[in-house]
Amino acid sequence: MFYQPKDIQKALGLKAELKERGAFLAGGTDLVVLMNHGKAAPENFIDLTHIPELRAIHKHNGTLELAGNVTYAQMGKLPIRCLARASLSVGGPGIRELGTIAGNLATASPAGDGSTALLALDAEVELTSVRGTRRLPLEEFFLGYRKTALAPDEMITKIFIPTNYQTDWAKNGKRGAMNISIVAVAVAITPKKEVRIALASVAATPIRCYQAEKFLAKNGLTTETIRQAVQSVRGEIKPITDHRASADYKVHVSGVMVRRLLESLVKQ
Amino acid sequence: MKTKACHPERSEGSQSFGRRRKTAEILRSAQNDKSGKGRLWSLKFTLNGKKVSAQVPPTRTLLDFLRLDMRLTGTKGACLEGECGSCYVLVDGKPMNSCLMLAPQVQDRDVTTIEGLAHSKKLDVIQQKFIDCGAVQCGYCTPGLILAAKALLAENSHPTREEFLAGMEGNICRCTGYNKILRACEQAADAMGLKK
Amino acid sequence: MSRPTDDTLEESAARLHVTSKSSGAYETGPMKVVGKSALRLDAVGKATGATKYGQDLFDKKFLFAKVLRAAHPHAEILGIDTREAKRLSGVVAVLIHKDVPGTNLHGLIRRDQEVLCSKKVRYRGDALAIVVAKTEEIAVAALEKIHVDYKPLPSVLTMEDALKVDAPKIHAEGNVLGEKHLRRGDAPRAMREADVVVEDIIQTQTVDHAFLDLEAGRARYDGKMLTIEVSGQWLHEERRLIALALGLPLEKLRIIQPATGGAFGGREDISIQIYLGVAALKLKGKMICLRYSRSESTIVRHKRHPIRVHYKLGAKKDGTLVAAQVTFYVDKGAYASTGIAVMRKASSHATGPYKVPNVWVDVLGVFTNNNPCGAMRGFGAAQTAIAYEGLMDRLAVKLGMDQAELRRKNLVKSGDEVTTGQVVPYATATECFDAVLKRIDWKNRSYETPAPHLKRGYGISIVCFGLGYGDGFPDASRARCRLTPDGLLEVYSGACDVGQGLTNMIAQIAAEEVGVPLEKVRPILSDTALTPESGSTSATRQTYFTGSAVHIAASELKKQLQDIAASHLQELVYEIKIENGAAFNVHRPERRMTLKEIARVGKKRGFSLEAMGVYKPPTMPENTQTGQSMRAFVTYLFGSHACQLLVDTETGEVKIERYIACHDVGKAINPDQVIGQIQGGVAQGIGMALMEEVVMKDGKIMNPGFTDYILPTIRDVPEIECIVLENPDPGGPFGARGVGEPPLIGTGPAILSAIYDAIGTPIRELPATPERVWRALLDH
Known part of the structure; x- marks a missing residue:
């Protein structure tokens, strides 16, 4: 059965009824791929693409609120460097028009570009169901390989992002565009000069490197401290060898990318 | 692809009648199929x-x-x-x-x-430039590329080289090596600019 | 003009100045159609979406077929139970090997592959059953209801394992497809006496054609004729193979080519045609459709052979090459396909454009339970070029010599012998190479980079490529030209336009020769019921072969038209010229008649108004022991590439900054299309050099979709500066040679050469992914 609610309340009502038997459909960039390959055949679809409020972007007191269906194309135009660059590194223009930030979070791919950028931004997610609304730091949202804190009746309705972080983003792949990352890195410096380092494709979920972050928060950003932080990053990540690259290479290149991004942030 | 009709009333028989009626209402409110079967x-x-x-x-x-x-x-x-x-x-x-x-x-x-794209047999300028520039070989990627260019040029009539690349990077062409495609797009932009 | 068809190259060379002019005694002036970048005749249809490819012939009211594939890379089939599948509502038929009426065998060179396997599967793409149903969804569902009882056998996944004494035998006769040897001089002795010797092992990867237009088509048997509409590369050969497999007389089988979205060798082996044939024959009167998904296409289709090349190269102190000893280990995968021919292409191109007096080559083709490997653009010569150019670079370093100087010194020149011992009368390798060196300003190349972690490199390569099948194979092309009552020039050829632009090549040659504007030409191509056999669209042979056949047919027809005009106008035939669609006396242009009038008059007077052209230049088989042949190939093509790139030494990422490709095409029939072929070939070469790789694990392809089979995007292909040289070939139409494969062959070696130049250590395994470049740097 295919449902096309026109507002969030209707969508939540449907989800509450159908739970796991109702699949949210927005960009389709994961779900429909699986369907095309015969690997998914949801019983019910709840199409979220006809809910205008889910595409909204608002700014309140220095915090950006992205509704769940904000697309990569929309995020590519935001003045938040790591998120914009991450979004523009996703697929081609067609995918960027389709794919949504909530979809990226909910899929919880270890290679999620948007997710990784949001992790570095200390983003929070708003999860809503007919039971109510809760707000969760993104770090607590990812539970494991393609596992999230999303309850069967919940929807990601909003993402909150600070606008006063200084950030950057880099991605490593085999070609110039449309890469699933071998490794992707987002870094940020908070107004309190704390550092955030998030990586994709180096663990079961996008992850933060807390030890390296703490070390830098304590010791400041210099060539030497960055060098030591890079060593820490290489120890904190646990990539696997797959058909994209070996674990050794991912560990190595993660360090290079983190170092380059931090050095360029310092220079800015 | 499997298309399965779902009847929540039947599958959730333990629920109270009132609850079931509400369920049906919620579900129906977001369908558009008058038969109520949801098959089409x-x-x-x-x-x-x-x-x-x-x-x-x-x-x-x-x-x-x-x-x-x-x-x-x-x-x-x-x-x-x-x-x-x-x-x-x-x-x-x-x-x-x-x-x-x-x-x-x-x-x-x-x-x-x-x-x-073509109106009353007159080709869109992008189509014409793809033909003129030899950007069409096997032709299988051509419709997608022309539409990518159309969207790009509708939003930005004077894209930079980088903006062209960003606009066309989602289209794989296995035949041409892209050089003539890029040229066709750039020439189309020029031609559209002249018209304005 | 009467084109020599059976004389020697020398004789035909002597007629060069005749053939490159035209047939009419009084004709002068520049050519009007050939050499012009006329717009592609098929471009409007393609740019508006009107053109119909295989899948565009589908209709919901037709039946849909699906094919069941092997669940194991190597297993015996104990039984196939189709009962449950047949019971499924909407299923029309479930067919297995017993339902194939003929030999049930196919294969381009050796019939070693069963259409539907009866006893054994040898790779995961092997077919076991065909389901025909009312919809594709039902057919897919029915596949799951077919129960195959397998006895899994140990799989043989590497050549090492395949060659072990106790290895499981993939084919009854063992795991060796064949060997190929070339002996020229005494290479071991010359190697011992050489001043400098370099040696290395290079491993190329499995590459997928990745044409966009997936295998798709339809077929119907009306009781008299089985008509199959599916894209291929050699319809007449496909017809022979399908007829044999299905036990059908040739005249009851018709194959029609829909528009084709790329092939690159990937449509040479039989694919869906044969399943469609089986199903349609069984279900008389029904139109049946079949298409592959991307993953099925990738899992089933043959690939470019991964080849391990042991290469040893010896030279004198001054850089003069004296010996090459080369061994190719070729992973054939499960079936022969065109493997023997690929192996022979590798051996016959072992030293490429370099003059080496002593060459010993051994090629071993080994069966495994991986995907069968066969034709792909470059056909064994692409892998070989990566090896010989890699070794030339290493030799230059060892000699302390400039890599361009070393190459230039050893290039074959007109009158020299290439690897096969064949004398090349017109070798233009040096011209191509010099053009490229000049364009990139080789002497003043700069290694300055914007940052210390970036290293710049310059790479060069030279291609010497034998065109056509060669080796004594009866390689021929035929074409027919006909003047219609409307005064249009119809050109019939069985050649397949797979997207490269053959249609224009044929039309432009015919228009030029007869003297009509291009828009008056109607090319009628690739339909076995209408068109004569023109051989395969492969081996870079269609311009040379079919172009010539068209040229001959057009020339013959033109004579007839001149005769008709002369007798009707009562003028001397050798004063009759045809130009712009009208015949006239060169001295009295007012004495004229249009082609339409000629058609009318000619018909009345009993002229056929049509002519056939056959082009069949002979080659001679290579000696089985020595691989030597006086004429291994009809002609050779030359080209040269240069590449400038940056390597990020920390991440291993490579950025191509500049790319130059020069090819001598003899005569560019349509220069724009020639450049399109060069740029497209280079783009595929970039893919092969830097990113493309079919990853196999336990006989299973791990990356059967475009998410992980990485193809070059618009960001990965730089501007490709093309230099087109036109040194006419005496055997080609208007001097044309061909251009399909050489641009790809030159690219891999040029890029790898540039990476080596940048980082000082060679990449021994392809593709040169960031990780492999990084590892090479670690080894440094």
Whole structure:
């Protein structure tokens, strides 16, 4: 059965009824791929693409609120460097028009570009169901390989992002565009000069490197401290060898990318 | 693809009657199928400038729907995972991979396929430049690329080289090496600029 | 003009100045159609979406077929139970090997592959059953209801394992497809006496054609004729193979080519045609459709052979090459396909454009349970070029010599012998190479980079490529030209336009020769019921072969038209010229008649108004022991590439900054299309050099979709500066040679050469992914 609610309340009502038997459909960039390959055949679809409020972007007191269906194309135009660059590194223009930030979070791919950028931004997610609304730091949202804190009746309705972080983003792949990352890195410096380092494709979920972050928060950003932080990053990540690259290479290149991004942030 | 009709009333028999009625109401409120069986979606949208109504199995991709039901075969499928751009259509002017959309998603939307680009036998300037510049070889990527360029130039009539690359990076061409495609797009931009 | 068809190259060379002019005694002036970048005749249809490819012929009211594939890479089939599948509502038929009426065998060179396997599967793409149903969804569902009882056998996944004494035998005769040897001089002795010797092992990867237009088509048997509409590369050969497999007389089988979205060798082996044939024959009167998904296409289709090349190269102190000893280990995968021919192409191109007096080559083709490997653009010569150019670079370093100087010194020149011992009368390798060196300003190349972690490198390569099948194979092309009552010039050829632009090549040659504007030409191509056999669209042979056949046919027809005009106008025939669609006396242009009038008059007077052209230049088989042949190939093509790139030494990422490709095409029939072929070939070469790789694990392809089979995007292909040289070939139409494969062959070696130049250590395994470049740097 295919449902096309026109507002969030209707969508939540449907989800509450159908739970796991109702699949949210927005960009389709994961779900429909699986369907095309015969690997998914949801019983019910709840199409979220006809809910205008889910595409909204608002700014309140220095915090950006992205509704769940904000697309990569929309995020590519935001003045938040790591998120914009991450979004523009996703697929081609067609995918960027389709794919949504909530979809990226909910899929919880270890290679999620948007997710990784949001992790570095200390983003929070708003999860809503007919039971109510809760707000969760993104770090607590990812539970494991393609596992999230999303309850069967919940929807990601909003993402909150600070606008006063200084950030950057880099991605490593085999070609110039449309890469699933071998490794992707987002870094940020908070107004309190704390550092955030998030990586994709180096663990079961996008992850933060807390030890390296703490070390830098304590010791400041210099060539030497960055060098030591890079060593820490290489120890904190646990990539696997797959058909994209070996674990050794991912560990190595993660360090290079983190170092380059931090050095360029310092220079800015 | 499997299309299964769902009857929540039957499958959740333990619920109270009042609850069941509410369930049915909620579910029905977001369907558009008058039969209530949900097997087909009553789709209304604008296709290449014309209002179209059709009954479509809701799990049919927009690509298959356009090709099989609407018999517009100019939209091509080549990877079915959003990695080649052959299936691009414009939805409200934006390029989208029709292989990743289900047909009901274009409800009330405006869809343009390659067949909708030329007007009364006069080719769109982008089509003409693709032909003039030798950007067409096997031709399978051509409709998608032309629509990608169309969307790009509609938003930005003077793209930089970098903006062209960003606008065309989602389309794989296996034949031409892209040089002539890029030239065709740049020449189309110039020609459109001259017209203004 | 009467084109020599059976004389020697020398004789035909002597007629060069005749053939490159035209047939009419009084004709002068520049050519009007050939050499012009006329717009592609098929471009409007393609740019508007009107053109119909295989999948565009589908209709919901037709039946849909699906094919069941092997669940194991190597297993015996104990039984196939189709009962449950047949019971499924909407299923029309479930067919297995017993339902194939003929030999049930196919294969381009050796019939070693069963259409539907009866006893054994040898790779995961092997077919076991065909389901025909009312919809594709039902057919897919029915596949799951077919129960195959397998006895899994140990799989053989590497050549090492395949060659072990106790290895499981993939084919009854063992795991060796064949060997190929070339002996020229005494290479071991010359190697011992050489001043400098370099040696290395290079491993190329499995590459997929990745054409966009997936295998798709339809077929119907009306009781008299089985008509199959599916894209291929050699329809007449496909017809022979399908007829044998299905036990059908040739005249009851018709194959029609829909528009084709790329092939690159990937449509040479039989694919869906044969399943469609089986199903349609069984279900008389029904139109049956079949298409592959991307993953099925990738899992089933043959690939470019991964080849391990042991290469040893010896030279004198001054850089003069004296010896090459080369061994190729070729992973054939499960079936022969065109493997023997690929192996022979590797051996016959072992030293490429370099003059080496002593060459010993051994090629071993080994069966495994991986995907069968066969034709792909470059056909064994692409892998070989990566090896010989890699070794030339290493030799230059060892000699302390400039890599361009070393190459230039050893290039074959006109009158020299190439690897096969064949004398090349017109070798233009040096011209191509010099053009490229000049364009990139080789002497003043700069190694300055914007940052210390970036290293710049310059790479060069030279291609010497034998055109056509060669080796004594009866390689021929035929074409027919006909003047219609409307005064249009119809050109019939069985050649397949797979997207490269053959249609224009044929039309432009015919228009030029007869003297009509291009828009008056109607090319009618690739339909076995209408068109004569023109051989395969492969081996870079269609311009040379079919172009010549068209040229001959057009020339013959023109004579007839001149005769008709002369007798009707009562003028001397050798004063009759045809130009712009009208015949006239060169001295009295007012004495004229249009082609339409000629057609009318000619018909009345009993002229056929049509002519056939056959082009069949002979080659001679290579000696089985020595691989030597006086004429291994009809002609050779030359080209040269240069590449400038940056390597990020920390991440291993490579950025191509500049790319130059020069090819001598003899005569560019349509220069724009020639450049399109060069740029497209280079783009595929970039893919092969830097990113493309089919990853196999336990006989299973791990990356069967475009998400992980990485193809070059618009960001990965730089501007490709093309230099087109036109040194006419005496055997080609208007001097044309061909251009399909050489641009790809030159690219891999040029890029790898540039990476080596940048980082000082060679990449021994392809593709040169960021990780492999990084590892090479670690080894440094």
